[in-house]
Amino acid sequence: MSDHAADPVTETFLAYRNLLFTVAYEMLGSAADAEDVLQETWLRWVKADVDQVHDQRAYLVRITTRQTLNRLRSMKRRKEAYVGPWLPEPLLTAPDVTEDIELAESVSMALMIVLETLSPTERAVFVLREVFDVGYDEIGAAVGKSPAAVRQIAHRARRHVEARRPRKTATPSQTRAALESFQRALEVGDVQGLLDVLAPEVVLVSDGGGVKQAALRPIIGAEKVVRSIAGGLGKADVTLTGDPTVVNGNPALLVRVDGEIDGVLAIRVEDARITGLYYVRNPQKLTRIESEAPLTLR
CATH class of the missing domain: 3.10.450.50 (Nuclear Transport Factor 2; Chain: A,)
Structure with missing residues (x-):
């Protein structure tokens, strides 16, 4: 390994890599596909004029979301041809994640299965808004919708999920x-x-x-x-x-x-x-x- 520090572009990507993986995984339910999305995000990130990017985290989340939406639509065909029920790919997580109630709930198998019933855009909007607290303007830029449209989609997705998730989360x-x-x-x-x-x-x-x-x-x-x-x-x-x-x-x-x-x-x-x-x-x-x-x- 080189003694030289990684360049700023690489350092920034590595700093947000775990976040971007989580965003992609929650939208896809597949770690393998989430890793592919990260590779695609990286290729676009290194070509960007980083000096002109005011909010690097938001920019990276936007790229990841766009790549994830593309993959969600192609995964739909795979799932239709899948034999039997399709469940999310289980991920081994650190024991202390169970104490992070917000994170544990957002990646729980029960919620991930509910998210499977949303359209690709609804799922992206729900995950970005409800899980990662991204603003409507930024979500709109990521999914190609107006902020007003995003608000409507978020409301519809939230109502859909609330009707299907556990009434009371178990400890x-x-x-x-x-x-x-x-x-x-x-x-x-x-x-x-x-x-x-x-x-x-x-x-x-x-x-x-x-x-x-x-x-x-x-x-x-x-x-x-x-x-x-x-x-x-x-x-x-x-x-x-x-x-x-x-x-x-x-x-x-x-x-x-x-x-x-x-x-x-x-x-x-x-x-x-x-x-x-x-x-x-x-x-x-x-x-x-x-x-x-x-x-x-x-």
Whole structure:
């Protein structure tokens, strides 16, 4: 490595790199695509007349947003051809991220799934406004809309998300307690234990991407979910274990079958019971669970 300090253009990009990655990931739900967006942002940044840029952070966020919108539209076609439900790519995050309530909520699997139901522009506007507190003028410049139009889009997106997100966000300790109860029941095959920790209206969404076996549609209702889990365990004489971890800023389980990683299980908890189970088995989405992702809102 050179002893010379990085040039100011590179230093500025590196200073905001984690922020830009978080912006792109929250809009895309894919770390691999977010990394590609960062590469595209860098190529445009080095060609910019940086001396004429008054707010470098805002300028970089704008470039990232434009590149992300382009990729969101192309990802739409990929998702339409995807086998079964499409879940966001889980990211291993530092344990202390759970204490940053704002960040943990914004990257939670539960919210990321809700964001999937927004149009590309609505998602970009919601993320920039609600998560990163970007002004309407700046968002308008990033998405190619007037500030007045951005306000309307933000209002519509906020109403859509509020109608679908958990009524009351569970604390990290509440989520861990529910996850521990689920894990104990899962590992010993305690059907009643599973029913006790699952809400009656619980939804199980599993993502195998056509590579690993997974239900092609969400499974709704505690008894159906337990039957599905029991059926999966009963197909072979396997040893199933769950390692507690932190994924997307929230407690989760790294599930192993006979010692090999099978998938990542994230949950949504309301009133001390699990209302959502999100199980990612697609191996292509399990590449970010061994090293911590540097997520930040600043």
